[in-house]
Structures are given as structure tokens and as C-alpha cells.
Amino acid sequence: MLKVYNTLTKKKEEFHPVIPGQASIYVCGITPYNDPHIGNARPFVTWDVIKRFLRKLGYKVKHVQNFTDIDDKIIRTANQKHLTWKDISDKYIKGYFEVMDKLNIIHADIYPRVSETMPDIINMVKGLIDKGFAYTIDGDVYFSVEKFPGYGKLSGRKLDDMQAGARIEVDKRKHHPMDFALWKSAKPDEPSWDSPWGKGRPGWHIECSTMSLKYLGKKFDFHGGGSDLIFPHHENEIAQSQAYCCDDHSFAQYWLHNGFITINQEKMSKSLNNFFTVKDILKKYPAEVLRYFLVATHYRSPLDFSDERLNEAQTSLARLNNARETLDELSKTAQENNNTAASLFSYACEAKKNFYDAMNDDFNTALALANMFDLTKKINIYYQAVVTGEITPDKANITKIITIFNEMTDILGILQNSPSRQQENSQLINKLMDIIISVRQDARENKNWNISDKIRDELKNIGITIEDSPTGARWKN
The missing domain is CATH 1.10.730 (Isoleucyl-tRNA Synthetase; Domain 1)
Incomplete structure (x- = not known):
């Protein structure tokens, strides 16, 4: 029986999927304003291994991972380079896939972007206002943490302690210092979208709640990311998601967080400027070595890089x-x-x-x-x-x-x-092609030319040619 450590309950629990035989996963993705560093790579390699293992156990896995493609850092980088925010996010999303492919990471099923989910985000913000969990001030929308009784249950923090120790600039307009932004009013020379509260763009936390609920439903299995996301990001996700449409037993069932990557025992991050990009590491070491380095330590343990x-x-x-x-x-x-x-x-x-x-x-x-x-x-x-x-x-x-x-x-x-793996892959490809050709032949016999031509054309697009002959079809690449 699979057991996982659930950050929410602070203990290992048996895994019981929401839907028997299926496993649903949401992992917080990158903010694409720079090349991915090794700290970015760890959660994605971790979840790749988890997904592979779940599949071996027989689960049908649905994996969603977002891109925060509109953000302060992206806007700042775009302004510095005299480009648009979309130029920057597209460039570094492409760079993400290039290095993750080298690390042999199986792609997620869905990669939603904030910029493409704006109507859903606006609807969720509106729903939180309608339910009394959020309020508007001068075009900004804030979540009221005092209205959500369970706030702090993921991180184990108490609201009074958070308020006393908060190292944030207090906005006196807010009802409580820990209230967080769901929607931010537009600033000059920044991208913005129309909303019932005026032009603006989403706060950071609302996007992941919206995307996970949209693609995985009100109750799903795993939510993952780095330990640095426990508070405030994941804490805020739980609050706004359960306030919006769920209850204490809904939203993500198991919260898994990987440990930090450190250099000389200091957390690696872009803000500290002590990070190594995956691209630079791969100039010196094969990608498989880096992947092995990341999986050789338990995912929850800190990992010192050298x-x-x-x-x-x-x-x-x-x-x-x-x-x-x-x-x-x-x-x-x-x-x-x-x-x-x-x-x-x-x-x-x-x-x-x-x-x-x-x-x-x-x-x-x-x-x-x-x-x-x-x-x-x-x-x-x-x-x-x-x-x-x-x-x-x-x-x-x-x-x-x-x-x-x-x-x-x-x-x-x-x-x-390995030669044995290549042989197994070759045998698998041959079997799959036999199935595809058989399906196509059935379509031809039933005069379903659209299906048979589509199969032929789609295979041609990936370099496989189907040749029909009096003795049957054959393929080559």
C-alpha cells in the first residue's frame, strides 16, 4: 500500500484516490522570466518519478502544471529588455521545455497559463466577493483571512502570530494585515485585463486555485511544489479554494513538498543570486547525471549542491x-x-x-x-x-x-x-504500429476514408510513411 507524507496532516497516510484507479496531480510551475535553475528542476523531476511510479502501480494519471506567464518579475524583465511580457514568457517557457526534455521529464497533460485563464480567474474572484470572503478597495480585491476559520492549517501558523511577526509593508486599507490580493488594479505601462472592478491583473495565489479547480475539479489527489510554497502560496490556495466552492474535506487531499536545494547550506534562489541554471550545469555534466543527483536523495530532504x-x-x-x-x-x-x-x-x-x-x-x-x-x-x-x-x-x-x-x-x-531498452522500445513500436495499421484497415474496409486518411496523414507528420499494396499496408520511417 502506497503511503505519502501529507504536509497538511504532518504524517504519512495511505493513499486512497478520489476516483479509484486514477490519480490527479497539480504541481505549481515556473514563473518564466529567466532560465530554469536547479531548484526549479527538483520538483519537476520529483513529480516525474512519482507519476512514473503511479503508472507502474496501475493508476491512470492526470497531471496539470501551470505557467505563471504574467507577473511583476516578467514585466520588470520585459521592460529592461524592451520587449513585451509575452515575448519574455514565451521565450523562457520554450527554454523550460528544452532543459526538462533533456532531463527526461514526461510532459504534463495540461500546461495552463494565467493569461489564458483570465475569465475563470475573474469568475472565482467574483464568487469569493459574493460569498463574503473578499472585498474591494479602489479596484483592488483582497481575501479576508479572518473570514476563513482554518487559515494557517497547512503551515501550522496562527493568525495572531503571523500578524505580530509579519514582515510586510502594512496597507492600512486592508481589513487585516495578512489579507492577500486576489486582483490588483492596473498600473501605468503594465498589461491589464477588464474586470468588474476595473482594469487589472490577478494576484499570485488565485491563479493556481482557479487552474486546479478548472482542470481537476473540487476534489483531487495531489498538490505539490517546493517547501518554500507552503506559506503563503499554498496556505492561501487552500483558504480561497475551500471558501469558494469546497469544504474542509475537499480541494487537494495530499500536499507533498520537496526540500530545498542549498549551496553551502544556504537556500538556492534567484533572489539571492546564488543559483545555477540547468542549462549551465548541462554544459559540464550529462543530463542523466543531474537527474540521478536529484533522485538519489529523498525528495523531502534538503539537497546540497556542489x-x-x-x-x-x-x-x-x-x-x-x-x-x-x-x-x-x-x-x-x-x-x-x-x-x-x-x-x-x-x-x-x-x-x-x-x-x-x-x-x-x-x-x-x-x-x-x-x-x-x-x-x-x-x-x-x-x-x-x-x-x-x-x-x-x-x-x-x-x-x-x-x-x-x-x-x-x-x-x-x-x-x-541501453541496447535491451532500445530493443524493447522497438518491439513496442512494432506492436503499436500493427494496431494502428489494423485500425486503419478496418476504416478502409468500412469506407471511412476520413479516418483512414487522417491516420496516414498524422503518421506522415511525425515521419512515418504508410504504403498500401495488394498484400496489405506496411510502414517505414
Whole structure:
């Protein structure tokens, strides 16, 4: 049974999805005003591994991740570079995908943008005003934290303590110093949208509530992001979302937060100017090394960044890669009707069980990897026995061990280019193409030319050509 640490309840809980067999995820995305740094990469790699594991468990996953494409920092950057806010956000969204693709991150199902969700945001703000949870002042709209009894339950803070220790410039117009903006009135030379309260743009927190509710509904499974988002961002999301349409048992059910990336024990951030962009790191290290570095530590633990740690990651990854290559080499000379790897296969099954147990315990990738390294030791011992001529490699069991090894690396998203993996991918592609060609043939026999032509044309767009002949259709790329 999968257990996850829920920031909201401060304990590990069994995962019971809102809809059986499905898992819904909302992850706070980037504000695209600069190239993504390694601190940005950690939550996205973390959730990529979580998504891969949920799929292996049999869940159908729906993953939403936003882009805050209109923001003070974007506007400031655009003004400095004499560009529009959209020029800046488009540029850095493109840059985000470029580096995340290199890190082997599976794309989310939906990437909503603030600028494309404006009518929904305005409707939610209006709803909060109508329900008495928000108020307007001179074109600004604020959420009234005193009207929401549960405010502070995610971060564990009390409103009185927050007020006393608030390090914010007090706006005397607000009913309470901790009230936060839902809508900000337009300023000169800034982008704005029409609203019932005049031209303006959304506050930061309202956008994620609107997008998650729009695409995942009033009750969904996971909400994630970095620990720095617990307060005020996620705290405010809970307040405004539950006030708008939900109750104490609705909105996100499990709140997961990854630990900070630090440099010399100091939090990495753009504001401190001590960050390293992913792009710059990849000039020195392969992307797979960086991904391994990020998954080798449990996602909730802090992670200190240094060249030394990356070099250690490179060495560890090489050990796993050597084991994979050893298995591929053994499979080439392995013989049928040979059972010399039976005990190794048994150990691989045990390693897989332990791997899954670790992942089921709040996605403990560090412990999962430890089990993989235990397996690599056994693989190396078996290989030495083959090299010295003591035994002959065992084809049936080696093939099954390769499948287990690849299953574990698939979940972690590493070592995706082995010969055995390429062969498996090739076999999968062949099977998928057989299915596609069969569907197309059925469409042709039923004279459904629109469907058959669409299949042919869509495949052509991705470089696959369908050739029809008297003996049937065939494909090539």
C-alpha cells in the first residue's frame, strides 16, 4: 500500500484516490522570466518519478502544471529588455521545455497559463466577493483571512502570530494585515485585463486555485511544489479554494513538498543570486547525471549542491550503467536450457520487491536505489563466474533480470538508452504500429476514408510513411 507524507496532516497516510484507479496531480510551475535553475528542476523531476511510479502501480494519471506567464518579475524583465511580457514568457517557457526534455521529464497533460485563464480567474474572484470572503478597495480585491476559520492549517501558523511577526509593508486599507490580493488594479505601462472592478491583473495565489479547480475539479489527489510554497502560496490556495466552492474535506487531499536545494547550506534562489541554471550545469555534466543527483536523495530532504556531489552522482550512475551493460553482454552469449542464473533471478525479484516497498513508503528513491546497488553486486559476482568459466550464462533468467532492471530504471527515469531498452522500445513500436495499421484497415474496409486518411496523414507528420499494396499496408520511417 502506497503511503505519502501529507504536509497538511504532518504524517504519512495511505493513499486512497478520489476516483479509484486514477490519480490527479497539480504541481505549481515556473514563473518564466529567466532560465530554469536547479531548484526549479527538483520538483519537476520529483513529480516525474512519482507519476512514473503511479503508472507502474496501475493508476491512470492526470497531471496539470501551470505557467505563471504574467507577473511583476516578467514585466520588470520585459521592460529592461524592451520587449513585451509575452515575448519574455514565451521565450523562457520554450527554454523550460528544452532543459526538462533533456532531463527526461514526461510532459504534463495540461500546461495552463494565467493569461489564458483570465475569465475563470475573474469568475472565482467574483464568487469569493459574493460569498463574503473578499472585498474591494479602489479596484483592488483582497481575501479576508479572518473570514476563513482554518487559515494557517497547512503551515501550522496562527493568525495572531503571523500578524505580530509579519514582515510586510502594512496597507492600512486592508481589513487585516495578512489579507492577500486576489486582483490588483492596473498600473501605468503594465498589461491589464477588464474586470468588474476595473482594469487589472490577478494576484499570485488565485491563479493556481482557479487552474486546479478548472482542470481537476473540487476534489483531487495531489498538490505539490517546493517547501518554500507552503506559506503563503499554498496556505492561501487552500483558504480561497475551500471558501469558494469546497469544504474542509475537499480541494487537494495530499500536499507533498520537496526540500530545498542549498549551496553551502544556504537556500538556492534567484533572489539571492546564488543559483545555477540547468542549462549551465548541462554544459559540464550529462543530463542523466543531474537527474540521478536529484533522485538519489529523498525528495523531502534538503539537497546540497556542489561539483563534488555531482561527481559522486556520475560515479554511482556509471556503476548502474556497468551492471546494465553487463546484463546486455551476458544475454548475447547466454544459452537456452541453462539454469545457472536461477538464484540471481530470485535475488532480482527480491530487489524489485524491496524497490517497490521503498517507493511505496513516500517515494523513497534513496532506499530504492540502495536495493538496485545490492543487485548490481550480485550481477557482478555472477559475471565473474562466467568470465572465469565456472558457469555458462542462462538466457531465460538473464532476460527476466534485464526486464526487472529496466523496470526499476524506468520508474526513476534513468539509463533509458541501453541496447535491451532500445530493443524493447522497438518491439513496442512494432506492436503499436500493427494496431494502428489494423485500425486503419478496418476504416478502409468500412469506407471511412476520413479516418483512414487522417491516420496516414498524422503518421506522415511525425515521419512515418504508410504504403498500401495488394498484400496489405506496411510502414517505414
